[in-house]
Amino acid sequence: MGGCSAPNCSNSTSTGKQLFRFPKDPVRKKKWVLNSRRDFEPTPHSRLCQDHFEQSQFEEIARSSAGGKKLKPNAIPTLFSFGDPPYPAVTTPYILLPMKPEPEKELNFGDHGYARRTPLPGMEDEDADKTAEDRQPCTQCQLLKKQLEQEMQHTARLQKEAEEMKKRLYRLNRIEKGLQNFLYEDQIRALSLTKRSRRAVWSPETILKAQKIRSAVGTKGYEYLRELGYPLPSYRTLCNRLETKIMVTTDMSCEMLAELGLGLMAPCDSPTDVVGDNDEEELMGVLS
Incomplete structure (x- = not known):
């Protein structure tokens, strides 16, 4: 087999x-x-x-x-x-x-390693100078490296600032949501205006709310809230924005009529309500 x-x-x-x-x-x-x-x-x-x-x-x-x-x-x-x-x-x-x-290559004795490592007489100094120059770092490379480090540091600072801004924006959003629970949008916008240069535009809902607050706390309490910075229109603005006005002639002041709660309004010339809320412009708008 x-x-x-x-x-x-x-x-x-x-x-x-x-x-x-x-x-x-x-x-x-x-x-x-x-x-x-x-x-x-x-x-x-x-x-x-x-x-x-x-x-x-x-x-x-x-x-x-x-x-x-x-x-x-x-x-x-x-x-x-x-x-x-x-x-x-x-x-x-x-x-x-x-x-x-x-094929076998012929040996070139002129290219031997010992010949390359052994410099000719008088060339030792030139080789030493070239070696020193090679070891010295490039000036342009050092400059670019320094610029790169500065850019990296600047980028790190910007990233840190961006993180802080994100946290701050998150807190502001939380605050705005909390204000929306008891303030209207126009009241929130009025908080960003300075007290002496307010040019707030009040909505009908805010006017009605302010009228209820004034009736509840009285004239002095209402003005005290406004002095604390609570975003409310002035009493003159309330007088000008009422949809139904009944003008009566009486010796009673506006504050006394408001405390009666009868819904009667008298011409108000009190000099205490001349600050803020763009009262003169709103009054001209009503008259026009």
Whole structure:
């Protein structure tokens, strides 16, 4: 019975090894021959045993007709018991040819390392100066490095300021939401105006609310709230913005009529309400 055709291999079917014939495809057969390191032309009786194939070259489930292992259609033998080959085993679809030996190069004694390390007489100082110049850092590089450090520091400061502004904006949003619970939008806008230069435009809801507050706390309490900075229109603005006006002639002051709660208004010429709220402009608007 035939045995394995690989060098230094005496396996055969009598030793319990499975043999595989060389493929008929000439390209694939050439790969088998190159990997087996034999310069011969395989015959129909030439075989390679299973020890020269990696486990990945066998089918996982399929079996041969005799019940043994079955090679994959593109299986290539790569396991052989000899030293490193002069060229790698063929595992790709390309045929690798042996590398050609490079021609020997003539030695150039003038380019020897000792000659390069040994300067000529009188050139020692020049080499030392060049080495010192090479070791000195570039002035432009130092300037660019310093500018880069300054830019990085400036960027870090801007990032820190941006974080602080985010926190402050978050607190202001929380404060605004809290003010919206008991103040209207026009009252919130009036908080940003200075006391002596207010040019607030009051909404009808704020006028009605201010009238209720004045009726509840009285004249002195209302003026005290305004002095504390509570955003409320002046009494003159309330007089000018009332939709229904009943003018009566009486010796009673505006404050006394307001305390009666009768809804009667008298012409108010009190000099105490001349500050703020753009009263003169609103009065001209009502008259026009």
